[in-house]
Amino acid sequence: MSQLPPGFDLLTDDRDSAVLLLTGDWVQGQTHRDFQVLKDDLCCLTAPELVVDGSGLGRWDSILMAFLLQSYNQCQEDNIRFTTRNLPEGVEQLLEVATTVPTHVPPASSGPPWYRALYPGHLARELLKTGTGSLEFLGELAIALGRLAMGRANTRFSDFRQFCYQAGPDAFAIISLTSVLVGMILAYLGAVQLQQLGAEIYVADLVVIGMLREMGVLMAAIVMAGRTGAAYAAQLGTMQGNEEIDAISTMGISPIEFLVVPRLLALVVMMPLLTLYANLLGIIGGGIVAGGLGITPLMYISEGESALSLQHLVVGLVKSVVFGLLIAVAGCHSGINSGRSSAAVGQAATEAVVTAIVYLIVADAAINIICQQLDI
Amino acid sequence: MSDPHIQVRNLTMAYGSLVIQRDLNFDINRGDIFVIMGGSGCGKSTLLKHMLGLLQPREGDILYNNESFFHASEKQQGRMRQCWGITYQSGGLFSAMTLAENVNLPLQLYTSYSATDRADIIAYKLALVGLAGYQDYYPSEVSGGMRKRAALARAIALEPEILFFDEPSAGLDPISSRLLDELIEQLQESTGATVVMVTHELPSIFGIATNSVYLDASSKTMIAYGDPKHLRDHSDQPVVRQFLAREASSPREEQV
Numbered sequence: 056m057s058q059l060p061p062g063f064d065l066l067t068d069d070r071d072s073a074v075l076l077l078t079g080d081w082v083q084g085q086t087h088r089d090f091q092v093l094k095d096d097l098c099c100l101t102a103p104e105l106v107v108d109g110s111g112l113g114r115w116d117s118i119l120m121a122f123l124l125q126s127y128n129q130c131q132e133d134n135i136r137f138t139t140r141n142l143p144e145g146v147e148q149l150l151e152v153a154t155t156v157p158t159h160v161p162p163a164s165s166g167p168p169w170y171r172a173l174y175p176g177h178l179a180r181e182l183l184k185t186g187t188g189s190l191e192f193l194g195e196l197a198i199a200l201g202r203l204a205m206g207r208a209n210t211r212f213s214d215f216r217q218f219c220y221q222a223g224p225d226a227f228a229i230i231s232l233t234s235v236l237v238g239m240i241l242a243y244l245g246a247v248q249l250q251q252l253g254a255e256i257y258v259a260d261l262v263v264i265g266m267l268r269e270m271g272v273l274m275a276a277i278v279m280a281g282r283t284g285a286a287y288a289a290q291l292g293t294m295q296g297n298e299e300i301d302a303i304s305t306m307g308i309s310p311i312e313f314l315v316v317p318r319l320l321a322l323v324v325m326m327p328l329l330t331l332y333a334n335l336l337g338i339i340g341g342g343i344v345a346g347g348l349g350i351t352p353l354m355y356i357s358e359g360e361s362a363l364s365l366q367h368l369v370v371g372l373v374k375s376v377v378f379g380l381l382i383a384v385a386g387c388h389s390g391i392n393s394g395r396s397s398a399a400v401g402q403a404a405t406e407a408v409v410t411a412i413v414y415l416i417v418a419d420a421a422i423n424i425i426c427q428q429l430d431i
Numbered sequence: 432m433s434d435p436h437i438q439v440r441n442l443t444m445a446y447g448s449l450v451i452q453r454d455l456n457f458d459i460n461r462g463d464i465f466v467i468m469g470g471s472g473c474g475k476s477t478l479l480k481h482m483l484g485l486l487q488p489r490e491g492d493i494l495y496n497n498e499s500f501f502h503a504s505e506k507q508q509g510r511m512r513q514c515w516g517i518t519y520q521s522g523g524l525f526s527a528m529t530l531a532e533n534v535n536l537p538l539q540l541y542t543s544y545s546a547t548d549r550a551d552i553i554a555y556k557l558a559l560v561g562l563a564g565y566q567d568y569y570p571s572e573v574s575g576g577m578r579k580r581a582a583l584a585r586a587i588a589l590e591p592e593i594l595f596f597d598e599p600s601a602g603l604d605p606i607s608s609r610l611l612d613e614l615i616e617q618l619q620e621s622t623g624a625t626v627v628m629v630t631h632e633l634p635s636i637f638g639i640a641t642n643s644v645y646l647d648a649s650s651k652t653m654i655a656y657g658d659p660k661h662l663r664d665h666s667d668q669p670v671v672r673q674f675l676a677r678e679a680s681s682p683r684e685e686q687v
Contacts, residue, residue: 083542090551116590118544121551124558148621152559152614159564396526396571 059113061087063122065096072104073135075126078111081119090125097129105135109142120146124153192311192388196319199312208312210320218321222283223328229282230275234266234333237274238340241265246348255348259358262341267367271334272326273419276378279326280411284386287318288407291390292400300391310391319383326379327372334371370426377418385411435497436461436593436625437482442491444477450651451477455491457644457656464619464626464639466659469646470674475629476520478646479597482627483517484508495593513541516586516624520597522578524570530557530581531566537588556584560614576607580614587618594618596628600635608632612639633677637663645671 059079066074081087097105107123127150130137139147171177202208245261291314294300303310338359345355386407393403435458442455451474459465467475480486482493484500493500495511503511517523524533534553538544544552557563560580562573570578579599586594599615600608616639619626630636636643636659643662645655647670655662655671663675672678 083544089547117552117555118548121548121555124555125551145621145623148617149559152617152621153555153563154558156558156561156563158558159562161564161567396569398527 058082058085061085061119063088063093065093065100067102068106071102072106073100073102075105075107076111077107077109077119078113080113081115081122083116083118087118087122090122093126094129097126097133097135100133100135103136105130105137107137107139107142109139109146112141112143115143115146120149120153123150127154128158188392189388192391193384195309195311196315196384199309199316202312203316208316209308210312210316214313214317215321218318219325221286222279222321223325226279226282226325226329227332229278230329230333231336233274233278234271234336235340235343237270238262238266238337238342239344241270241337242341242344246344250348255345255350256354256358258341258345258348258350259355260362262338262345263359263362264367266334266337266341267363267371269371269419269423271337272330272371272374272378273415275326275329275333275375276382276415277412279322279329279379280382280385280415281408283322284382284407284411285404287383287386288390288393288403289400291387292393292403295391295393296395296397296400315383315387315391318387319380322379322383323376324379326375326382330371330375334368366431370422370431374419374422377422378415381414381418382411385414434461435459436463436495437627438494438497439482440492440494442478442481442493443489444474444481444486445489446477450489452646452651452653453490454652455644455646457653459625459627460642461625462619462623463642464616465628466636466640466643467627467629467646468631468636468643468659468674470631470648473646473648474651475631475646476597479595479627479629483515483595484512513589514592515595516589516591516593517595518579518582518586518597518599520601522570522582524578524582524585526570529567529569530562530573530584533570533581534585534588537585541589552588556588557581559587559618560584561610576603576611579603579611583611583614583618587622590622591624593625593627596626596630598630599628600630600632605634609634609638615639633675636675645674 061077061079061081063078064076066076068074075093079085105126107126112119123146127137139150142150199208199210203210241262242258245258245265246255249255249257249261291300294314300310300314303313342352342355346352350358389403389407389410393399437459439455439457439459443453444451444455455478467478469475477486481488488501492502495514498507498511500508500511524530525536528536531550531553534556535549538549538552542549553566554563557565560583562577562580562584565573565577565581570581573581583599594615596615600611603611612635615626615628618624619639628635628640640659642657643655643659644653645662645668646652647654647668654668655666659675662671664672666672666675
């Protein structure tokens with residue numbers, strides 16, 4: 056089908072009104088003259104009325120309607136009467152529908168300048184706000200745990216059991232893989248150095264002490280931060296979006312007691328168990344590498360046994376409890392404070408993982424320094 | 432009058448072994464405002480999901496312009512879908528985009544308009560649904576009724592031949608709901624599109640529907656088809672008459 060290019064002409068009528076003559080096919084794929092041209096012409100216009108004449112109009116779609124609506128709005132602005140003639144019925148109807156509701160003028164927002172974020176005062180205020188927010192959360196959490204200890208908290212045991220399952224048995228596969236590999240890496244790392252001194256046998260000591268005190272718990276915690284911490288943030292963020300948290304609050308139940316406490320306890324209970332499991336698998340992984348270096352399983356076990364002490368195990372387990380607490384706090388805090396849109400839930404999950412990992416590393420360093428000072 | 436735009440043929444819908452509705456056969460004519468009605472849980476939304484190709488039928492087929500949807504290639508299905516505009520129950524607007532960006536997305540993907548033309552068209556589409564000037568608002572910043580209308584603006588962005596609505600007036604006050612119905616009717620009249628809606632709002636059904644089908648939950652099939660005003664007075668099924676006259680629930684429905 057041949058198409059005529061769309062066009063418009065502004066003519067002056069014999070009866071003192073301006074006529075906007077539309078011609079051609081106003082459809083997608085045709086280039087039309089800019090609305091700005093008409094706008095400039097309308098500005099110089101003194102006529103009290105603009106008549107839109109569609110007698111030369113061919114086919115049309117939304118682009119014609121968009122053009123007409125702009126002309127209409129411009130006429131309203133300049134106090135020119137807007138009338139139409141010979142327009143297709145559909146155009147008339149759509150124009151009527153589109154102009155029924157007046158244009159909403161958004162309130163002028165004199166937003167702060169972009170560099171406001173760099174003002175020291177602003178920075179300090181933001182930091183203070185985040186700080187007080189976190190403190191408030193921790194305070195509410197402490198109160199909730201206190202109420203739980205007195206048996207007055209609205210925490211459901213069935214929730215706790217379910218979260219335990221999610222944070223424990225469900226995580227076995229991934230924890231197994233990472234722990235065995237970390238054990239092997241530790242053994243390789245030590246073997247290369249120890250071989251130079253002919254002291255390969257001490258690989259067993261390195262792996263046992265390294266896994267128990269440091270690597271077992273840290274790797275388990277990092278996996279759990281990515282797995283469970285992010286899940287907590289996403290769950291609570293979605294609940295925030297679905298108004299579930301509002302519903303819980305209005306039932307007179309503290310969302311901290313009902314949602315955060317079971318998650319937190321589950322992670323605190325499961326982390327030491329996962330750590331024990333990770334330690335065991337890490338030591339087995341180290342044994343595999345040691346076997347490759349010519350150390351028999353029996354030698355590995357007896358050397359490892361001599362390095363094994365309750366002290367190392369307890370340091371690792373204490374860390375695991377602290378790490379579980381930190382991961383759960385980071386995840387739940389981000390989730391509870393999440394916005395209500397899908398983007399905000401994603402942001403909460405990211406924030407949960409990043410904060411948790413920072414907390415973990417800082418806490419790990421702090422515990423190690425304390426242990427060193429106390430000669431543990 | 433018989434110019435079938437959409438034909439549903441021997442459609443049986445099921446989730447696993449649970450059959451929702453069986454042997455559905457009806458036509459939707461071009462330019463109809465067609466209502467799918469029935470009690471809660473009878474499979475209205477499931478039928479809509481089948482019509483949209485979101486679920487595969489257990490048996491049967493749906494034809495658009497005499498062309499089978501479920502036997503078409505993926506490319507043809509994509510082409511058919513471009514002629515549809517869909518408004519979901521809770522709007523389905525992208526929450527991370529402004530209203531203008533929401534309407535812009537289909538225009539950007541499927542049309543050759545320049546950016547300035549698109550901006551003009553967005554302004555026009557939003558004006559059509561009474562949201563002129565709300566371009567830069569996010570869905571979370573406007574009311575529920577406005578979100579529904581914004582979703583409608585996105586649905587009509589590509590000038591669809593068929594408009595689908597899932598419970599358009601659910602959660603709206605009577606006035607907003609009436610205004611939305613009027614808007615749907617006006618848009619239908621001026622664009623000539625076929626409108627398919629799932630609803631159980633009687634004012635909407637009697638106000639704008641020209642044809643309808645009633646899905647029954649207990650017999651798991653359609654038991655009435657035709658103009659709802661006619662069905663209210665002359666249907667041979669007591670359940671349908673009761674539904675449309677808003678009488679107390681029938682003993683048959685109580686059994687479900």
